[in-house]
Amino acid sequence: MLSGVQRHESVIVVKAGTPEMPTILEPKLITGTANRPLAQAIARRMSMHRGIHVGLVDARVERFNDQEVFVEVYENVRGEDMFIIQPTSNPANDNLMELLIMSDALRRSSAKRITAVIPYFGYARQDRRSKARTPISAKLVANMIVEAGIERVLTLDLHAAQIQGFFDIPVDNLYASPIFALDVLTQFEGASDDIMVVSPDVGGVARARELAKRINAPLSIVDKRREKPGEVADMTVIGNVEGKKCIIVDDICDTAGTLCKAADLLMEYGATEVHAYISHGVLSGPAVDRIGQSVMKSLVITDSIEPTEAVKATPNIRVLPTAPLFAQAILNIWNGTSVSSLFETETLEPGYEGLLKA
Missing domain, CATH: 3.40.50.2020 (Rossmann fold)
Incomplete structure (x- = not known):
């Protein structure tokens, strides 16, 4: 006998005996210390789009006395679609480690999917061997990101477009x-x-x-x-x-x-x-x-x-501000819709209405 469907917040829970239905999850944002104001602006913009509050996942990112990075996530993220907002800007090494360790924490907490939103991709200028006995650091960083459990990357204006090919996961490169x-x-x-x-x-x-x-x-x-x-x-x-x-x-x-x-x-x-x-x-x-x-x-x-x-x-x-651009891109990735539509000025114009002044 069919027992029906119950809704709990944004997740549809199907009881035994009903036809299988898709699970609907809200995107969840988490940020490190690299650019918290941008992460908060993205969350506010997504709240406007969704008509519901989209906040940052409660977590702490700390340094031990020897400057080791420690991350603790206070909220349940099991089965969630997670987006880590973390540019790898100065200090590049610290911010990169924060990104990797946050991803590891989320993966070990059974997050469904982890997307790294990297507005500025550090080490991008080391994309080729300019002379003998030099590294291709951008490729090394790409390998580290994939190994940390990140399944998708969203970034802005990569220094060299071919860096997308350094990853074995999807990379969406937005344009300013x-x-x-x-x-x-x-x-x-x-x-x-x-x-x-x-x-x-x-x-x-x-x-x-x-x-x-x-x-x-x-x-x-x-x-x-x-x-x-x-x-x-x-x-x-x-x-x-x-x-x-x-x-x-x-x-x-x-x-x-x-x-x-x-x-x-x-x-x-x-x-x-x-x-x-x-x-x-x-x-x-x-x-x-x-x-x-x-x-x-x-x-x-x-x-x-x-x-x-x-x-x-x-x-x-x-x-x-880049928050309108990144907020819409995150929602498009979450919805499974086109990100390349954001390459057009006309598409972005409504989101920037009132933000650009002469």
Whole structure:
């Protein structure tokens, strides 16, 4: 005799004798210490989408006296679809270990699936052997992530797209260019004919072209030659930037030396203004001081890496939120729907309504 179906919160429990029905689980978020404000913003945005409260799983991440990482999850996660929000930014090694140990804790607690949401993927610049007897650290990190029990990775603007192939699990690589396009169209409304998108090097042309295509602007290139890592020997501009408002597009700004030199060079070539849109503001060492004193009118970064107080206090640095993008991507993964739909500016525009101001 059929005894019916009982509902307990978001889980459908089927009693014996009824036809088998799918189990419905809510996505659950957990975060380490790398960028808690972003994790909280993602949770708030998901709450808006779902119409119910989506919070962060209660857990503690601590350091022992010898700096070993310890994680304890206070909530039951058995059979849950878990999303760990943890960029592997500075300190990269500590944040990477937090990610791996959180995954191990969840796996041993019988989580159904573990997805690593890594807004900034550290070690991505070590994606190939640049010279003899050097490691491919990005591949090593990928192996560690898979071995820790993570079954899917969600990230933003990988330094090199081929890093997706380092993983033997699905990797969804989101792009900041739709967000940048929305912001550029807001900031430069009525002046779109004067915009020139600039790639700071030949290797970044594809990224710059993507933004140029979205905002219907021409493209220029700064050709740079390095004597050794971190030092630029010579730079030239390919393309006519005279009288243009130049927008430099790149994925990472570390010490900002090259970026500031490129801005100076563009002004020498006749640009009226120089702005920069960078996906990940690493901003280490003297970067913030350099940008504050630079001819750049503005540097726009995302919050994939938690901005420091110094970054927040610098007048010509703006931070764009990525929470609407990541929240929708997490929900799409949980629902089993397309993540590539978020590559389109039109898809993201409703989520950023009111967040971007001229």
